[in-house]
Amino acid sequence: MNTTSHEPTTKGKNSYTFEEFVEKRKNLDWYRDELFLQQAVKHFTGSEFISLHRAVLSFSPKVSSRWNRLAEQNARPEVRPYMVHYDAFNNRIDRIVRPMEMQQLEKEVFGEGLFSNKMRPWESFVKRMLIHQLGEAGVACPLTCTIGLIALLEEYPDENHPELQEILQHTKEGLEGDYAIGAQFMSEMQGGSDLPANVLEAVPDGKNYRLYGNKFFCSVAHADYSVVTAKITGSDKVSTFIVPSWMPGDKESEKRNGYQINRIKWKMGTAELPTGEIQYDGALAYPIGPVGKGIAVAVGIVLTLSRLEIGIACAGFMLRAARETKLYSDFRTVFGKKVKDYPLSARTLKRIENAAERTTAGAFKIYDLFLRLDRPLNPGIPKDQPLELRKQLFNLRELVLLQKICATNEGAEVLRDAISIFGGHGVMEEFSSLPRIFRDVVVNEQWEGPRNLLLTQIYRDIQRVADWYSPIEFVGSVLSGAPQEKVEHYAERLTDLLQKPVCGEISEESIMAAEEWDAFSDSFFKEYQQIALDELKKSTG
Numbered sequence: 001m002n003t004t005s006h007e008p009t010t011k012g013k014n015s016y017t018f019e020e021f022v023e024k025r026k027n028l029d030w031y032r033d034e035l036f037l038q039q040a041v042k043h044f045t046g047s048e049f050i051s052l053h054r055a056v057l058s059f060s061p062k063v064s065s066r067w068n069r070l071a072e073q074n075a076r077p078e079v080r081p082y083m084v085h086y087d088a089f090n091n092r093i094d095r096i097v098r099p100m101e102m103q104q105l106e107k108e109v110f111g112e113g114l115f116s117n118k119m120r121p122w123e124s125f126v127k128r129m130l131i132h133q134l135g136e137a138g139v140a141c142p143l144t145c146t147i148g149l150i151a152l153l154e155e156y157p158d159e160n161h162p163e164l165q166e167i168l169q170h171t172k173e174g175l176e177g178d179y180a181i182g183a184q185f186m187s188e189m190q191g192g193s194d195l196p197a198n199v200l201e202a203v204p205d206g207k208n209y210r211l212y213g214n215k216f217f218c219s220v221a222h223a224d225y226s227v228v229t230a231k232i233t234g235s236d237k238v239s240t241f242i243v244p245s246w247m248p249g250d251k252e253s254e255k256r257n258g259y260q261i262n263r264i265k266w267k268m269g270t271a272e273l274p275t276g277e278i279q280y281d282g283a284l285a286y287p288i289g290p291v292g293k294g295i296a297v298a299v300g301i302v303l304t305l306s307r308l309e310i311g312i313a314c315a316g317f318m319l320r321a322a323r324e325t326k327l328y329s330d331f332r333t334v335f336g337k338k339v340k341d342y343p344l345s346a347r348t349l350k351r352i353e354n355a356a357e358r359t360t361a362g363a364f365k366i367y368d369l370f371l372r373l374d375r376p377l378n379p380g381i382p383k384d385q386p387l388e389l390r391k392q393l394f395n396l397r398e399l400v401l402l403q404k405i406c407a408t409n410e411g412a413e414v415l416r417d418a419i420s421i422f423g424g425h426g427v428m429e430e431f432s433s434l435p436r437i438f439r440d441v442v443v444n445e446q447w448e449g450p451r452n453l454l455l456t457q458i459y460r461d462i463q464r465v466a467d468w469y470s471p472i473e474f475v476g477s478v479l480s481g482a483p484q485e486k487v488e489h490y491a492e493r494l495t496d497l498l499q500k501p502v503c504g505e506i507s508e509e510s511i512m513a514a515e516e517w518d519a520f521s522d523s524f525f526k527e528y529q530q531i532a533l534d535e536l537k538k539s540t541g
């Protein structure tokens with residue numbers, strides 16, 4: 001008997017069941033059953049492929065099944081993180097209460113040692129692309145912030161601060177099996193984009209500093225260490241600091257390092273992740289990186305890595321959306337035909353699949369460039385390297401920004417389309433994880449720089465380097481491999497746009513120019529992704 005039939009039984013009961021779909025989805029393995037992802041891994045990892053493929057094959061069932069179940073449990077509104085500010089003896093503790101399942105998931109994910117020296121970069125990358133398919137799940141942002149913390153510590157080793165070396169060891173390799181979690185607190189009430197407007201004060205205290213003031217968006221408020229931007233007393237320039245959440249020995253007694261968490265924000269998405277508002281009142285902070293260059297350090301290293309990670313996450317979100325819509329549209333029958341057999345549905349499915357593959361191929365290609373470059377992270381636009389290297393570094397910088405805005409924007413479209421393939425069931429939180437991931441992707445679009453800020457940044461960057469890297473050359477280099485007429489088309493459009501008042505004062509002309517710049521950036525980056533996809537498909541047949 002066809003279990004998907006919706007013929008009523010004689011007793012008026014409805015025998016319709018979703019079981020076939022639910023079972024198939026439950027048994028999906030997000031790597032083994034994702035041939036396209038395997039092809040991408042093969043194309044980009046070359047001689048490493050076989051051993052890497054094996055490692056990911058054995059890792060993937062855990063994400064696809066156990067971690068996915070935990071993520072679903074942690075997403076329930078009744079287990080959202082909340083705060084207990086005081087203990088029974090009137091001590092201020094600011095405990096963030098999270099469900100056991102959340103702590104278990106976090107322990108298992110971080111226990112993978114994804115940032116350890118023993119983990120190969122591509123292996124970590126592919127595993128993270130699978131983990132991101134859980135949605136935020138209370139682990140994606142912590143992983144992302146930890147990557148930035150590690151990069152910062154590695155970029156600026158400091159003999160005067162052995163504590164920083166210990167923090168690095170704790171986050172990368174773990175201490176007795178405990179892997180530390182990082183956070184990054186830059187935004188204040190008056191400015192998230194406008195970081196130079198930071199007013200948090202760092203008061204010198206010997207070789208360290210004491211922080212005073214407020215940070216208004218503090219995700220991963222439960223982290224062990226955070227990267228914090230602040231202005232040193234008397235300076236109008238921002239510097240960067242590392243702040244332990246507890247001083248050694250204080251974690252057990254819940255005595256925080258000179259700060260209070262005023263509250264946890266109630267957010268549209270990433271709800272499992274505690275985003276706090278923090279008041280510093282003398283927190284001990286270790287300085288890191290050049291004094292007064294905090295913006296360049298934060299943007300060039302920490303935020304660049306977060307933005308890169310968001311691109312990888314969006315590829316993961318879209319792969320999942322494509323896989324699950326494909327399955328459902330092959331299960332669900334409407335008016336006597338499967339959903340997938342209607343041209344209107346088929347084109348939506350095709351659009352989702354193309355976006356997922358294009359975004360994935362683009363994310364791999366950008367990461368490939370990242371790995372190929374010696375010291376790919378730079379505070380500010382590179383100045384001192386040989387010209388050719390400088391151009392490659394510039395390409396990477398702009399591709400990371402373009403990917404952040406395009407993949408989050410398209411991610412939201414893809415998730416909405418995917419929800420629509422499921423119809424009414426698509427918006428049911430317990431029926432599918434897609435509504436949750438949809439909300440997460442909208443959050444991803446805002447943090448680490450919203451679209452218009454990054455569009456401005458890209459425009460100004462291209463203008464700023466024009467004397468050593470012409471827009472025409474930049475387009476030719478990024479779109480290398482595209483047909484000549486396409487390269488010429490984009491080069492002409494870019495040259496033309498750079499003459500227009502995209503970032504000028506408000507006028508009919510500047511609004512139109514801004515619209516064109518947005519459309520150009522989107523289409524230019526999609527062209528890059530398409531080249532990546534074509535190369536991948538060509539090489540893997």
Ligand SMILES: Cc1cc2nc3c(=O)[nH]c(=O)nc-3n(C[C@H](O)[C@H](O)[C@H](O)COP(=O)(O)OP(=O)(O)OC[C@H]3O[C@@H](n4cnc5c(N)ncnc54)[C@H](O)[C@@H]3O)c2cc1C
Pocket residue numbers: 184185186187189190191192193194217218219220267270275443446447448449450451452453454456
């Ligand atoms: C859920 C969540 C968690 C977060 N967690 C953290 C965290 O852990 N740490 C942290 O530091 N921050 C965090 N943030 C803050 C986030 O990074 C900021 O919200 C973001 O950078 C934007 O800053 P803003 O909210 O102040 O917006 P604004 O800077 O006020 O931006 C408002 C609008 O102005 C536009 N805009 C800004 N500058 C320009 C420009 N030059 N040209 C054109 N348009 C412009 C923006 O695109 C936007 O549309 C979090 C945000 C969210 C939503």
